[in-house]
Amino acid sequence: MNLAVKAVGIRKSFGSHEVLKGLDLEVAYGEVLCILGPSGSGKSTFLRCINHLETPNSGYVWVDGAIMGYALHRGALQELPIRQLRAQQSQLGMVFQHFNLFAHRTVLGNVIEGPMVVRGLSRAKTEARAMELLEQVGMAGKASSYPSQLSGGQKQRVAIARSLAMEPRVMLFDEPTSALDPELVGEVLEVMRNLARGGTTMIVVTHEIGFAREVADRVVVMIDGEIRETGAPGQVLSNPGDPRVRSFLSRVLA
Amino acid sequence: MTQSPPKPTSALSLPDLPGPDTPIRRLRHPGRWLSGITVILLLAMIGRAFAVGQIQWPVVGEFLTAGVIITGFGWTLLISACALVLGVVLGFVFGIMRHSENPILRFAAWLYVWIFRGTPVLLQLLIWFNIALVFPRLYIPGLVDERMVDVVTPFVAAVLGLGVNEGSYLTEVVRGGIGSVDRGQKEAAHTLGMTPGQTMRRIILPQTLRLILPVLGNSAIGMLKFSSLAATIAMGEMLNAAQRIYFINGAVIELLFVCAVWYLVGTTVLSIGQYYLERYFGRDTAATTSNRRWFKGWARRPAVEGEV
Ligand SMILES: Nc1ncnc2c1ncn2[C@@H]1O[C@H](COP(=O)(O)OP(=O)(O)OP(=O)(O)O)[C@@H](O)[C@H]1O
Numbered sequence: 161m162n163l164a165v166k167a168v169g170i171r172k173s174f175g176s177h178e179v180l181k182g183l184d185l186e187v188a189y190g191e192v193l194c195i196l197g198p199s200g201s202g203k204s205t206f207l208r209c210i211n212h213l214e215t216p217n218s219g220y221v222w223v224d225g226a227i228m229g230y231a232l233h234r235g236a237l238q239e240l241p242i243r244q245l246r247a248q249q250s251q252l253g254m255v256f257q258h259f260n261l262f263a264h265r266t267v268l269g270n271v272i273e274g275p276m277v278v279r280g281l282s283r284a285k286t287e288a289r290a291m292e293l294l295e296q297v298g299m300a301g302k303a304s305s306y307p308s309q310l311s312g313g314q315k316q317r318v319a320i321a322r323s324l325a326m327e328p329r330v331m332l333f334d335e336p337t338s339a340l341d342p343e344l345v346g347e348v349l350e351v352m353r354n355l356a357r358g359g360t361t362m363i364v365v366t367h368e369i370g371f372a373r374e375v376a377d378r379v380v381v382m383i384d385g386e387i388r389e390t391g392a393p394g395q396v397l398s399n400p401g402d403p404r405v406r407s408f409l410s411r412v413l414a
Numbered sequence: 415m416t417q418s419p420p421k422p423t424s425a426l427s428l429p430d431l432p433g434p435d436t437p438i439r440r441l442r443h444p445g446r447w448l449s450g451i452t453v454i455l456l457l458a459m460i461g462r463a464f465a466v467g468q469i470q471w472p473v474v475g476e477f478l479t480a481g482v483i484i485t486g487f488g489w490t491l492l493i494s495a496c497a498l499v500l501g502v503v504l505g506f507v508f509g510i511m512r513h514s515e516n517p518i519l520r521f522a523a524w525l526y527v528w529i530f531r532g533t534p535v536l537l538q539l540l541i542w543f544n545i546a547l548v549f550p551r552l553y554i555p556g557l558v559d560e561r562m563v564d565v566v567t568p569f570v571a572a573v574l575g576l577g578v579n580e581g582s583y584l585t586e587v588v589r590g591g592i593g594s595v596d597r598g599q600k601e602a603a604h605t606l607g608m609t610p611g612q613t614m615r616r617i618i619l620p621q622t623l624r625l626i627l628p629v630l631g632n633s634a635i636g637m638l639k640f641s642s643l644a645a646t647i648a649m650g651e652m653l654n655a656a657q658r659i660y661f662i663n664g665a666v667i668e669l670l671f672v673c674a675v676w677y678l679v680g681t682t683v684l685s686i687g688q689y690y691l692e693r694y695f696g697r698d699t700a701a702t703t704s705n706r707r708w709f710k711g712w713a714r715r716p717a718v719e720g721e722v
């Protein structure tokens with residue numbers, strides 16, 4: 161098993177409120193991991209710690225041979241300069257609940273922004289690749305539209321293409337369908353299903369139990385900043401050991 | 415419990431209902447006619463008062479295109495443009511500094527705003543004009559070594575005074591604009607690997623610019639008018655030129671009216687430019703702004719082709 165991500169003892173507090181209480185997690189290449197848990201349990205914060213949008217108070221995340229945000233130096237974690245941190249962050253694609261498409265750029269402009277600015281590739285080269293990605297998420301026809309002219313489901317598919325354009329090692333999804341009207345959820349999940357089939361390594365925070373059951377290789381349940389249950393979806397979802405996990409699942413499955 | 419249907423207020427039974435093509439008569443608005451005519455009458459009276467008043471309209475017409483006035487207007491435009499550019503540059507520099515992680519940079523930007531927004535612009539103009547009293551020589555080793563009075567001409571003083579003052583206002587505008595760009599935009603840029611500088615240049619500032627464009631338009635218009643203050647520091651812009659003429663020929667009101675005409679021409683052109691600039695930068699939110707017109711009926715084309 162080839163590890164892609166390994167989180168070690170992640171702790172995070174906001175003020176005196178300890179949101180993450182020492183989380184450990186391993187994700188292998190090609191694996192699809194779904195994180196479930198009640199609202200406020202710290203799922204988003206954990207995901208944001210993994211790609212250093214939030215800096216953990218202690219603990220660290222190892223991604224493909226390097227520790228995010230630090231260099232190991234004489235037994236201590238030395239903070240990296242911002243430029244190097246950003247280079248590491250670009251190895252992790254992130255899809256947000258509220259899409260966060262660049263409002264002043266067209267669909268195509270959104271997708272080529274990363275490769276052009278961060279990788280320094282030419283526009284011609286990136287545009288061809290970007291159109292392939294837009295094709296893949298079914299948005300090639302809207303390449304010259306602006307985000308404000310798209311539906312939520314379309315925005316999220318563009319956001320996925322934008323992340324993929326950086327050819328990340330791992331894709332992180334933070335409730336990618338929670339802000340969508342019910343009839344638009346399916347088109348986004350379909351794109352994600354295809355990614356999973358193609359072997360993309362994915363960490364998905366979601367409330368879509370059906371998606372987790374069908375697509376996830378492994379499911380993790382977080383409650384109050386701790387991982388309370390982890391295992392194959394069939395086992396965790398139908399026969400959880402932890403009583404609090406059982407009560408959470410019975411609520412969402414009801 | 416059964417509920418009886420609500421009784422219709424005026425009895426119109428079903429067999430009496432008119433056909434689908436029954437003509438519709440619009441409601442009359444006699445009040446609108448009345449108020450409209452009143453206003454037109456008032457305007458006519460004011461217009462007549464000026465027409466028969468102690469103004470020699472031929473003199474107004476004569477000086478409207480006089481060389482001195484036109485040259486003055488040229489200076490007015492030049493001062494305004496230079497001061498506006500200076501103000502915008504300072505506004506962006508200090509506005510970005512207000513968002514710096516470095517508290518000393520933040521403080522410096524705050525101090526700038528505090529001083530230059532907190533004192534009258536006329537006072538600042540006079541201080542710039544007399545700056546040689548404080549620093550008789552401008553000496554930057556290896557670069558400049560000159561008498562201050564030669565460097566800070568009335569033109570330079572006007573541009574510095576108006577531009578630095580405008581910059582303090584625009585600093586606050588830019589700071590607010592940056593702050594109101596959704597935080598998610600920055601996070602998305604970071605996850606793509608963009609550095610803070612790249613994020614600012616490519617993601618935050620373009621969106622800030624669109625937000626503050628209406629304010630910049632007002633700044634440009636305001637600047638054109640405030641440039642008349644430079645008349646007080648012997649800068650030969652339009653108002654100063656007009657004053658020098660009427661000191662000689664005594665046609666005070668006539669020459670002030672000439673200035674008013676040219677200022678109106680300038681501000682009107684700027685307003686039209688502002689409308690088109692806003693439309694251009696607003697094209698990503700065209701759906702929400704396409705119904706807003708700079709002046710109703712001025713531009714009839716839809717903001718974006720194919721927009722519903
Ligand atoms: N920037 C912040 N400052 C202060 N508190 C925060 C911040 N971000 C998150 N929190 C708190 O941390 C806790 C966990 O938040 P988080 O967003 O990680 O939960 P979540 O599991 O993603 O919930 P949801 O399912 O509603 O998205 C919450 O109590 C929240 O109020």
Ligand SMILES: [Mg+2]
Nearest residue numbers: 203204205335
């Ligand atoms: Mg969340």
